[in-house]
Amino acid sequence: MELVQAIESRRSIRNYQENAVVTLDQIKELIRCAGLAPSWKNSQTGRYYVVCSEEKMNEVKACLPEFNANNCVNAKALIVTTFEGKRAGFDREGNPDNELGDMWGAYDLGLQNENLLLRARDTGLDTLVMGIRDADALRKCLDIPESQIVVSVISLGVRAGDVPAPKRKEVDAIIKVF
Secondary structure, eight states: OOHHHHHHHOOBOOOBOTTOOOOHHHHHHHHHHHTTSOOGGGOOOEEEEEEOSHHHHHHHHTTSOHHHHHHTTTOSEEEEEEEETTTTTBOTTSOBSSTTTTHHHHHHHHHHHHHHHHHHHHTTOEEEEEOOSOHHHHHHHHTOOTTEEEEEEEEEEOBSSOOOOOOOOOHHHHOOOO
8 A cells, every 4th residue: 555545544443343353463563663753862762552352452441431442342452552751852861851841752652653553554454543541540450650651542453344534624724834
């Protein structure tokens, strides 16, 4: 699949095929591509907690509001994304290098996650990024260290049907050229 085709066909999927198969090797390929994204001083602070077993997936779904738990029915994996805090956007002494502080780590993780989403689409898989979640419950469920900031849960599977593209703003509405 061409890059533009992957970008244009990617959707937030809330209905997955029940009998689809997603392998651990496929998931590792997505995370490998995520890790190729640029990061502040090449700090590579993104971390991924991959949940594949039905029992653990149910535990993770209990950390989501009901509507998000329902949005990932039949997903084959849930990926909890985090980043190491106080690294990206900070100097060696732990002082912020700019006013964003830990938001730079979130920015880097967003770049990584976009690579993951596009590689998923490129390989015929689909995703939904869920930001409404109980970070403390996820931390406890998956033994996530306090040094990491929990950002999102990404469901992964194969879409059960076509999803129309949402309307996007025109380039002229979002650009200012000097």
